[in-house]
Structure formats: C-alpha cells, structure tokens
Amino acid sequence: MxxxxxxxxxxxxxxxxxxxxxxxxxxxxxxxxxxxxxxxxxxxxxxxxxxxxxxxxxxxxxxxxxxxxxxxxxxxxxxxxxxxxxxxxxIGETYMFRSPPQLEALRSVILPQILKAKSAMGFKRLHLWSAGCSTGEEPYTLAMFLLEESEKMLAGWTFDILATDLNDNSLAAAKAGIYGEYALRSTSEALRRKYFKPHDEKRLQAGEQLKSLIRFERVNLNDDSKMTFLKGMDIIFCCNVLIYFDLGSKRKVMQHFYSNLLPGGYMFMGHAESLYQVDDRFHLVHFPGAIGYWKPPVGYTGGGKP
Amino acid sequence: MKAQRLEEIRPRIQALEAMPAVPAIVLPLTAMLHSPDQVDVEKVIDLVSYDGTIAAHCLRMANSPLFGRRNTETVRSAVFALGLKRIEAILLGCCLNRIVPPDKWALDAVTFWRHSLGCALVSRKMAKLIGYPDPEKAYLAGLLHDLGILVNIIACSEDYPRCIQAAREAHVALHRGEEEHLGFTHCQSGKILAEQWHFSSDVIEVIEFHHDVAAVPTCGPLVSLVHLSDLLCRLRDLGYGYYEAMGMDLAGDAAWATLVGHYPALATMDLARFTMDIDGAMEEIVAVVDAVFKP
Incomplete structure (x- = not known):
C-alpha cells in the first residue's frame, strides 16, 4: 500500500x-x-x-x-x-475494496436485517447509492459485492446502484470503468477474472455485468430540487465528500440523505469521518471495525441492538 | 451436550486458590498496598525489583505512551510513574496469567490479554472522559472483568474448546457458547473466584453483570462503564479473536442510559471521535500486551 x-x-x-x-x-x-x-x-x-x-x-x-x-x-x-x-x-483513499469492515458489516448484520424487514412487506428490491462516487471504485466494489451475494442471501432479489458525482471528468472515467493496479490492488484475482476484461497491457475494464447494475448520474448534493427526488434508498455511501462542505450545507445534505433513506436504512462515511453535531436523528451504530449511521424505523425506542 | 451445572464445578473453582504458580511477592505486596498505614514506597520498589518478570512488565508499561511516560529506566522511576494502584493491577494481571498452565489456553492467551488490557485502557479513558472519580479502579475492573474465562479455561478444560468453537462459528459472543455447552457463563464462575479472592464488591459486580447490565442491583456506574468498554473493544478488533456479527447502537444501550443518568455530560459526547481515538491507540495497546503477556 x-x-x-x-x-x-x-x-x-x-x-x-x-x-x-x-x-x-x-x-x-x-x-x-x-x-x-x-x-x-x-x-x-x-x-x-x-x-x-x-x-x-x-x-x-x-x-x-x-x-x-x-x-x-x-x-x-x-x-x-x-x-x-x-x-x-x-489522497489515496479510493481503490476497490478500500474498507472491508464496511462490507463485512453489510454482509453479516445490515443486509440480513434489511432483507428480513423488506421481505416481510413483500419487497424484493434493493437500492444503493454511492454519493460522490469519484472515478467509480466504490460503486464497482458494491456491484461486485452484491453479485457475489446474489446466489447466497440475495437469491431472488434484484438490486441496483446509483452512482453520482458533481465532476464530469470523474463521472466519465467512472463510466468507462478502466482501472490500473492501484485501483485493483485489493481486488482478488478471481474477482478480476470474473468481472473485468483486459483493456490494455496494464489495465482492466469493468465488464457489462458490473456496468448494467450501476446508473451514473451527475448530481450536485447542494441541488435541493434534484436531491428531493432520489428516494427509496436502502444504503447510502458518502465517503470523504462532505468534508469540503460547511456546517450549514452539510446539515442540509444530511437532511436530504435522511429522507432519501428508507426507515431502517444505513449511511456510511469515510473511515476517519464523523457526523458529530451534524444530524442527531441518525443513530451512530458501531460494527466491528466500522461505524455506520442508521435511520431507525418508526417506533424504535432504543434497546441497543438495531 | 449435557450441560454441566455450576454447582458441580464450584469446588474446582474454589480449589484454584491453591494454585502453586502465584508469585511469591503477591501476598506481601497486596497486603502492603491495602494496609491502613501509609504505604512504604521503598518496600514496594524492593518487592517489585525482586520479581524479574513483574519488574520488566512495569518498565515496559511505564515506557509506553499509553501511560504518558517515556525513558523510564529504573524500577524506582517506573513505580513512581505508574503509581501504586496500577502496580497492583499489573501484578494481578501477571498472577492471573500464571495460574493458567501454558497447555490449557483454550482461548489464545495473547487474545485474552489483549481484550482484557484493551478493556482496562478503554475503561480508564472513558472514566476520565466522563468524570468517574476513580479511573484506576475502572482500569482494574476492565482488566479483571473476564476473570471467569480463565476460571472456565481451567475448571472446564474438556468442554471449553467446544464453547469457543460454537461461538466462533455462530459469530456470537463467547458467553452464548458457554450457555450452550456449559450451562453457565464466565460471569457466574468469575464471581465465585472473585468472592473467594475478596475482590471489592463493585469489581465483583462488574465480573458478574458485564453482559447483563439491566440486572445489576445497584445501578452503579462502574459496571455500565466496563460493559460499554467491553463492547467497544470487541467492535474494534480487541475482542475474542473472531468476527462477531453485531451492530451496536451504543447510545440506545441500557448501560448508556445508566451512565448518562450519573454523568449528564455523556449525552453530548462525540462517540465517533472517541472510537477513532481507540482505533488510534490500538497499535500501542497491542504492543504493550504482546510485550507483557506473550508467553
């Protein structure tokens, strides 16, 4: 590294x-x-x-x-x-599978919880959002993660990922999905073979299976009219994006995220990032090696275990 | 699996007092530290110097940034740097370490001590942060909260690997595996030994109730504090050495409510930052544990 x-x-x-x-x-x-x-x-x-x-x-x-x-x-x-x-x-925060503890929390705690609640209501569809996806490492990681689970706990489920960024150049690179060794350094040989195709001597390109799961869109997180419509999310990732926002805009963005999330949904941020005093409706939830922000379902009264 | 009843192993636990490996300096030293007269620091220094291992551990700890001191070269300055209460905690840690024969460590010894010392340090840190009046007591309670695991390792050595295996495979807390295969937990067996060894009543309470704070009769803050530190450690890679599938809304925990009742400042504590501070201290915690407890 x-x-x-x-x-x-x-x-x-x-x-x-x-x-x-x-x-x-x-x-x-x-x-x-x-x-x-x-x-x-x-x-x-x-x-x-x-x-x-x-x-x-x-x-x-x-x-x-x-x-x-x-x-x-x-x-x-x-x-x-x-x-x-x-x-x-x-710098250097973006490469695929950057934060295994977040994915492990998804696999072992969060998804089982969300799947249970949703299937009880007859839903079989998941929506993830990579807000501030930069050059695409995060949404492609999530796509691989979901596909790997699609024959296990996600069998019978459909899922998609919304990947947004403000920067047109980053978005274009994300859509192209061409990555070198740095971006792929934590991606196993098996996953590389399964989901990527060779692009040139040194780089690989994301295959159709990955790309078909992800919808890339230019979104300014400060744009209220746009933010209002991105509803129904189960999990939002927003890593190292809000750090550039002042407290007022940060609070506004978090209010949007809160209403964009379904009750019981989670938000993840960068590994050294904290939401302290930004929005106290989110519950800080500790997972092994990771911290998530949780929108409790209606009627949650505490008790320690979400 | 036939559940072994706690009463059946009680005599085995009580016999632990007679373990031969307790270092010779312990009895005089603890007697001295708890005597009603003023403690003679020179005598403590003499006694600590007498046991090479304990002297080395004191030096290692005194030199760790975790204890805020560097370049301590003599036992004398280590004793002054650490303070008598911490010397006692180190001592107890060393003694407990020695009561388990090396071949019986069903749970890896380093993992166990990493968790215990991690919990001690986090408890102390949290105690200072919230204004709990005796941070060194919090440290001691954190260090000893899982005493019962040592008891179970020795007294139930045939069944204990199965408890660990079951908990590891189900990704749940160790006491769940104990309930399944022993019929009791380290909280109960630890209490028996702690009473036998005349630990103070609030430390016994921590040992008995750290997995079930709602049942604490006194609602004292110490057990809540150690309960939360224990959880934080298990969530930050200082746990039982395997992945526990858990998500913990600390602020929604019953222990949290108890603590906020005692210390209202907690309600506005920045938990994410606190956790990141623990993450930052991890490397050093691991280094201290490895230096002190690695067999």
Missing part, C-alpha cells in the same frame, strides 16, 4: 525529529480540520497529519507548523489552503 509506505517514511522522519510532532500547532490543526471537515486523526496518527502538512508547508514555504497554521487561519487564501490540505489528507 502506497499509503502505508508513505506513512512509514513519515514515521521514521518524525522519529529523527521528534520535537516536530510534539508541536502543539499540529493538535490545533487537527482540531480545526475536525471541526470543519469531520475528519479526525487520533493523537497516535498525528505523524500522518504531519507528513500531509509537510507537503503543503513546503509548497507555501512555511517553516514551522505554527507558521502553517497561520496560513490556514488568518491568511487571505486560508479557505483555498484548507481545501488543498484536505486533498492531501484524503
């Missing part, structure tokens, strides 16, 4: 210059990022934050973390700088 490699080199760097990491400016930057974007780095992972800051620091010629903090807080271009830093922090 490239991420890990860079993290390791960052760690060894900070070990030689340990003073650096103890600079209180990093904690301030950490807390500021958390308040603004919801992305959180625990104290033990500050070296990751430090290495991401280091790249931006050399770009803006800031000599110390404290000086860089100024760039993020008082300088005229602070908003642009914050965005660039967030880009650094979330």
């Amino acid at each position: 490239a991420d890990l490699a860079s993290a390791k080199s960052a760690k060894s760097k900070t070990e030689s210059g340990a003073e650096d990491l103890r600079d209180p400016a990093y904690l301030k930057i950490r807390d500021m990022i958390y308040q603004i974007s919801g992305i959180y780095q625990s104290e033990e992972k500050l070296y990751l934050l430090a290495s991401r800051c280091a790249r931006r620091m050399s770009a803006v010629h800031a000599k110390t973390p404290a000086e860089y903090l100024e760039h993020l807080t008082v300088r005229g271009n602070r908003e642009a700088e914050l965005r660039l830093l967030l880009n650094e922090i979330t």
Whole structure:
C-alpha cells in the first residue's frame, strides 16, 4: 500500500525529529480540520497529519507548523489552503475494496436485517447509492459485492446502484470503468477474472455485468430540487465528500440523505469521518471495525441492538 | 451436550486458590498496598525489583505512551510513574496469567490479554472522559472483568474448546457458547473466584453483570462503564479473536442510559471521535500486551 509506505517514511522522519510532532500547532490543526471537515486523526496518527502538512508547508514555504497554521487561519487564501490540505489528507483513499469492515458489516448484520424487514412487506428490491462516487471504485466494489451475494442471501432479489458525482471528468472515467493496479490492488484475482476484461497491457475494464447494475448520474448534493427526488434508498455511501462542505450545507445534505433513506436504512462515511453535531436523528451504530449511521424505523425506542 | 451445572464445578473453582504458580511477592505486596498505614514506597520498589518478570512488565508499561511516560529506566522511576494502584493491577494481571498452565489456553492467551488490557485502557479513558472519580479502579475492573474465562479455561478444560468453537462459528459472543455447552457463563464462575479472592464488591459486580447490565442491583456506574468498554473493544478488533456479527447502537444501550443518568455530560459526547481515538491507540495497546503477556 502506497499509503502505508508513505506513512512509514513519515514515521521514521518524525522519529529523527521528534520535537516536530510534539508541536502543539499540529493538535490545533487537527482540531480545526475536525471541526470543519469531520475528519479526525487520533493523537497516535498525528505523524500522518504531519507528513500531509509537510507537503503543503513546503509548497507555501512555511517553516514551522505554527507558521502553517497561520496560513490556514488568518491568511487571505486560508479557505483555498484548507481545501488543498484536505486533498492531501484524503489522497489515496479510493481503490476497490478500500474498507472491508464496511462490507463485512453489510454482509453479516445490515443486509440480513434489511432483507428480513423488506421481505416481510413483500419487497424484493434493493437500492444503493454511492454519493460522490469519484472515478467509480466504490460503486464497482458494491456491484461486485452484491453479485457475489446474489446466489447466497440475495437469491431472488434484484438490486441496483446509483452512482453520482458533481465532476464530469470523474463521472466519465467512472463510466468507462478502466482501472490500473492501484485501483485493483485489493481486488482478488478471481474477482478480476470474473468481472473485468483486459483493456490494455496494464489495465482492466469493468465488464457489462458490473456496468448494467450501476446508473451514473451527475448530481450536485447542494441541488435541493434534484436531491428531493432520489428516494427509496436502502444504503447510502458518502465517503470523504462532505468534508469540503460547511456546517450549514452539510446539515442540509444530511437532511436530504435522511429522507432519501428508507426507515431502517444505513449511511456510511469515510473511515476517519464523523457526523458529530451534524444530524442527531441518525443513530451512530458501531460494527466491528466500522461505524455506520442508521435511520431507525418508526417506533424504535432504543434497546441497543438495531 | 449435557450441560454441566455450576454447582458441580464450584469446588474446582474454589480449589484454584491453591494454585502453586502465584508469585511469591503477591501476598506481601497486596497486603502492603491495602494496609491502613501509609504505604512504604521503598518496600514496594524492593518487592517489585525482586520479581524479574513483574519488574520488566512495569518498565515496559511505564515506557509506553499509553501511560504518558517515556525513558523510564529504573524500577524506582517506573513505580513512581505508574503509581501504586496500577502496580497492583499489573501484578494481578501477571498472577492471573500464571495460574493458567501454558497447555490449557483454550482461548489464545495473547487474545485474552489483549481484550482484557484493551478493556482496562478503554475503561480508564472513558472514566476520565466522563468524570468517574476513580479511573484506576475502572482500569482494574476492565482488566479483571473476564476473570471467569480463565476460571472456565481451567475448571472446564474438556468442554471449553467446544464453547469457543460454537461461538466462533455462530459469530456470537463467547458467553452464548458457554450457555450452550456449559450451562453457565464466565460471569457466574468469575464471581465465585472473585468472592473467594475478596475482590471489592463493585469489581465483583462488574465480573458478574458485564453482559447483563439491566440486572445489576445497584445501578452503579462502574459496571455500565466496563460493559460499554467491553463492547467497544470487541467492535474494534480487541475482542475474542473472531468476527462477531453485531451492530451496536451504543447510545440506545441500557448501560448508556445508566451512565448518562450519573454523568449528564455523556449525552453530548462525540462517540465517533472517541472510537477513532481507540482505533488510534490500538497499535500501542497491542504492543504493550504482546510485550507483557506473550508467553
């Protein structure tokens, strides 16, 4: 994992210059990022934050973390700088099967729950939504996951995935579905053979079976008129998208997601992202290695186990 | 499978007191730590230095960032860095570790201690966060909450692998497997040993009720605190060593309601952030456990 490699080199760097990491400016930057974007780095992972800051620091010629903090807080271009830093922090977050614990929670807890509730009402159809799908890694992962389950717990069910993004270039790449080694590094040989076809020497292209499950659409999450119509979702993934939104727009988007979800539905975010104080109608549900946000069914009164 | 009744194994549990492996320093040290007179720190240092393993464990812990101290080189500074209460907890951990013969560890020893120490650390962290007055007691209670698993491993060594197997295959909590194959759980057997060893009443309550907080007679906060820490650990890869299929709405848990009753500040606690802090501390927890408890 490239991420890990860079993290390791960052760690060894900070070990030689340990003073650096103890600079209180990093904690301030950490807390500021958390308040603004919801992305959180625990104290033990500050070296990751430090290495991401280091790249931006050399770009803006800031000599110390404290000086860089100024760039993020008082300088005229602070908003642009914050965005660039967030880009650094979330870099490398997209590849297929990025978060196995989320998929395992889907398989072992969430889907059995939703399937049971829906079949009791006579429904046999599932709708997933990858909101902010970027270049498509997430919806294709979900498509493979669902297809793999289609002969097990999803036998007799139909399902589809809505994949939306604001960026036309990303959407075009997502539709083409052509991926190299980085995007596929966690995709097993068996899945590659089953769902992809060779594109050129180094890359594979998603096959028709995957593509036929996914509907790609350009959606601005701030566009109320559009958001109002995307109803009936069972599960929404929205990873590292809301981090760029201010609190007001974040709340608005979450209100939409809440009404877009069916009762009993779930929402997932990026692995270091938190919804704290954004929308307290969602229940924070802990799964092994993952956190989900749950829209409880009407009449839920607690009791610990959704 | 014929369910073994708790009463049948009670004598076996009570006989555990006579286990030979309890280190020689334990009795004088615990007596000293609990004596009504002022504790003589120099004597504690002497005793800790006397047992090489325990001295090494104290040093390892004192040097861990989890305990906020680095570059501790002597037993003396380790004792001061850790404090007497924590020395006692380390001591108990070491003793418990030694009462299980190496070939009897039905549940992997490292997995068990990783879970126990993880729970101790999370309990302490949560205690500090919510303002529970005695974080070191929370630590001790977290460390000992699964004492009954050790009891079962020794006293029911023929049946215990089946309990683990059943729970592992069904992806459920270990006490479900115990109910199925033993007819009682580690909560009940742990209570017997804890009483025998004269643990304090609130720690006994934690051992007995951490899987069933609704049944706690006193509604004390300690058992709720450890119950939640136990769940968080099992949800963050510090569990029993297998995948438990669970989704837990912590804020909807009965223990949570109890705690919020005692500490209203909890109602606005950022649970996601708290969980991510635990995730961050995991690497270090694992390193400490491996250093202290790996056989």
